[in-house]
Amino acid sequence: MQAIKAGRGPRVSIQSHDFDLTQEVAHLRAGDARIGAVCAFVGTVRDRHAGAEAGSVSAIELEHYPGMTEKAIEAMIDAAQQRFAILGARVVHRVGLLQPLDQIVLVAVTSMNRRESFQACEFLMDYLKTQAPFWKKEATPEGARWVDARVSDDAALARWGLSLPNA
Template sequence: MPVRVQQQDFDLSDEVAALRAGQAGIGAIVSFVGTVRDMNDGSSVAAMELEHYPGMTEKALEDIVAKAKARWPVLDALVIHRVGPLAPLDQIVLVAVTSPHRGEAFDACEYIIDYLKTEAPFWKKEQTPEGARWVDARVTDDAALAKWKEGD
C-alpha cells in the first residue's frame, strides 16, 4: 500500500526495509520524516491534533504519488501520515522513494512532500499557552510548490 493514514506510529527502518525488499534495481532510497516541533510561530506547542477527511485524503495522497511516478523513474514510493493527537517529538509523516538514481529519488521525495503540505486535506490544531489554534498554510510551502507547478 503506497499510502497510509493512521493514528499509530511507524518505524522508519521497518518501512524502508519493506519498501526496498526484492528490488535489485534500486540505486537510491530517499526518505523524509516530519516531526512535531515544540515551538511554532513564537509560541510553545504542548500538543497537536491532526484531522483529515477519510477517503478524500488517501485519494489525494495517491494522486500525488502517481504524479511523482509519472515525472521521474520512481520504482516505488510510500507515504505514511499520522492523524489524531500528537506530542512534540512525535513523528507525523514519512515519505520514502526508491529510484535507480539519487537525483530522481531526491526530486520525487521533495515533490511529494511539497504537494502533501499544500494540497492534501489535513487540518492541524496546536495547543499553546494562549489556547488552541488552527495552523494556517505557510507562504514558504506555497513557494516550494511553485517550482514544481512549472513542470506539471
Template sequence: MPVRIQTEDFDLSVELKKLRAGDARIGAVAAFVGTVRDRNDGSEVAAMTLEHYPGMTEKSLEEIIEKAKARWDIYDVLIIHRVGPLQIEDQIVLTAVTSAHRGEAFAACEYVMDYLKTLAPFWKKEETPEGARWVDARLSDDEALKKWQ
C-alpha cells in the same frame, strides 16, 4: 499499500526495509520524516492534533504519487501520515521514494512533500500557552510548490 493514514507510530527502518524488499533495481532510497516541534510562528507548542478527510485524503495522496511517477524515473513511493493527537518529537509523516539513482529519488521525495503540505486535506490544531489554534497554510509552502509547476 503506498498510502497509509494511521494513528499509530511507524518504525522508519522497518518501513524502508519493506519498501526495498526484493527489488534489486533499487540503488537509492530517499526518505523524509516530519516530526512535531515545540515552536511554531513564534509560540510554544505543547501538542497538536491532526485531522483529515477519510477517503479524500488517501485519494489525494495517491494522485500525488502518480504525478511523481510520471515526472521522474522512480520505482515506488510510500507515504505514511499520522492523524489524531501527537506530542512534541512524535513522528508525523514519512515519505520515501525508491529509484535507481539518488537524483530522481531526492527530487520526487521533495515534490511529494511539497504537494502533501499544500494540497492534501489535513488540518492541524496546536495546543499553545495562549490556547488551541488551527494552523493556517504557510506562504512558504505555497512558494515551494510553485517550483514544480
C-alpha cells in the same frame, strides 16, 4: 518513466500509531534488485515557537477525511511517478493528538539513482504540505488555534510548476 511495481503493499497509510522507518523502507525495497537509491524524509512535530514565553505549542491535533485523504495522496504519488523515474513510493501520515518530537510523516521513494529519489521525495513533501486534506490545530497555553497554510509552502509547490487551486 518506469511504473511503480504493484504488489508491495499500500503506497499510502493514514494512521494514529507511530511508524518504524527501518521497517517501512525494508518493505518498500523488498525483492527489487533494480533499486540503487532510497530517499526517505521523516517529519517530526516541532514547537515553532519554542523559547518564546507566549505561544509555545504543547501538542498538535491532525484531522482528515478518511478515503478522501488517501485518494489525494495516491494522486500525488501518481504525479511524482509521471515526473520522475521512481520504482516505488510510500507515504505514511499520522493523525490524532501528537506531541513535540513525535514522528508525523514519512515520505520514502526508491529509484535506480539518487537524483530521481531526492527530487521525487522533495516533490512529494512539497505537494503534501499544500494539497493533502489535513487540518492542524495547535495546543498552546493561550488555547487551541487552527494553523493556516504558510506562504513558504505555496512557494515550494510553485517551483515545481504547480499552483494551488483557485490561486
